[in-house]
Amino acid sequence: xxxxxxxxxxxxxxxxxxxxxxxxxxxxxxxxxxxxxxxxxxxxxxxxxxxxxxxxxxxxxxxxxxxxxxxxxxxxxxxxxxxxxxxxxxxxxxxxxxxxxxxxxxxxxxxxxxxxxxxxxxxxxxxxxxxxxxxxxxxxxxxxxxxxxxxxxxxxxxxxxxxxxxxxxxxxxxxxxx
Numbered sequence: 001x002x003x004x005x006x007x008x009x010x011x012x013x014x015x016x017x018x019x020x021x022x023x024x025x026x027x028x029x030x031x032x033x034x035x036x037x038x039x040x041x042x043x044x045x046x047x048x049x050x051x052x053x054x055x056x057x058x059x060x061x062x063x064x065x066x067x068x069x070x071x072x073x074x075x076x077x078x079x080x081x082x083x084x085x086x087x088x089x090x091x092x093x094x095x096x097x098x099x100x101x102x103x104x105x106x107x108x109x110x111x112x113x114x115x116x117x118x119x120x121x122x123x124x125x126x127x128x129x130x131x132x133x134x135x136x137x138x139x140x141x142x143x144x145x146x147x148x149x150x151x152x153x154x155x156x157x158x159x160x161x162x163x164x165x166x167x168x169x170x171x172x173x174x175x176x177x178x
Contacts, residue, residue, distance in 0.1 A: 001107040002121075002128045007172045011129050012102060014171030015136060018164075025092040030156065031073030034092055036102045036136070040076055045108060046101040048091065053081045068156065109135035109143065116140070118147040126169040133168025134161040 003011060019037040020026045027033040031040075043049040057075045061067040079087030084097075091097055113119040113131045123131075135143035138153050138161045145151040145161075152162045163177075170177045 001110045002123075003125060003172065006174075007125055007129070008103070010171050010174050011106070011132070011168065012099065014167060014176065015102065015133060017176075018167060019136075024095055024098065027073075027092070029073075030068045031076050033076065033088070034098045035095075036098060036105075038091075038098075038101065038105075040072060040081075041139075042105050043076075043091075043101070046104050048083055048097075048101065049076075049081055050083060057081075106132045106136070109140045112140040113143060113147070116144045116148070118144040125172045129172040130165035130169035133171070134165040136168075137161055137164045 016022050016035045020035045022035060024035055025033075026035070026037075028037060032038060038046075040049055040054050044051045044054050054075065057071055058067055061071050075081055076088055079089075082088065082091070084090050109132055110119070110128055113128075113135065114121050119128055119131045131143050131147055134146050137155055137159060138146075142153050142161050143165070145153065146165060152160050154160050167177045
């Protein structure tokens, strides 16, 4: 949404490089997986995980911290939580499935950013890409906080939304920021 074909390729390549160094079947210690390091919530949004099962599983944990420390990885390992045959292993072995999910998630996040006034439909592509990459790290709410209120936040690995926004903005034109 808002990118031409080459800009989309540049953006995806940048996210892939920062998330997994291009490794299709990778999984981190919290259970985020694939080239773009998807979590359960993003996979629900893309129609790959049962939302009702995720909601029930999350209810067993008192906080996000406990969920990601104890339940998230286990939840994603259970094929019965997936809507696709083969569940996790199918997802981790499919470049096409991961790319389709990433493009869908990015478009959804951009739409949410526009709806909330954090970016505008006529914003330049670098701004849109910056918002999209920050949203990939911290969700559309975290990206909205950064773009509307200047409130930066970090993920569990200490990576800031502002760094991701700068990387996304640079990536759209084929450049990079470390």
